[in-house]
Amino acid sequence: MICAVYKSLKKADTYLFVNKKGQFDDVPAPLMQVFGPPQLVMLLPLQKRQQLGIADINKVKADLAEKGYYLQLPPPQVDMLKELRVSKGLDDHSA
Structure with a gap:
């Protein structure tokens, strides 16, 4: 299985x-509008891969088979300042 990977x-x-x-026929039109013009990044052979960067390869394969596409979103950003304040027992709220 070879899939095409596009970036937004x-x-x-x-x-x-x-x-x-x-081929974007299976991708919902509202998603394509938000995604914008897709830019080809690579053609990716999935059958020989055990893992992908941040995506679960089994989820990617399942979504491609069931829905015809897989959308990879960026991981949530960590608020390091907030984590530091919590670890030090500091309250975020002003008096």
């Missing part, structure tokens, strides 16, 4: 995996 020009670190290069 509108949303940073957002990728769309589809079954065939240039």
Whole structure:
């Protein structure tokens, strides 16, 4: 199984995996509008891969088979200042 991976020009670190290069028929129109013009990143053979960067390869394969696409969103950003304040027992709220 070879899929095509596209990145969004509108949303940073957002990728769309589809079954065939240039085939977006299975991707909902509202998603394509938010995603923006897709820019091809690579053709990716999935059958020989054990893992992907931040995506669960089994979820990618399942979504491609069931829905015809997989949307990879960026991981949530960690508020390191907030974590530090919590670890020090400091309250975020002003008096």
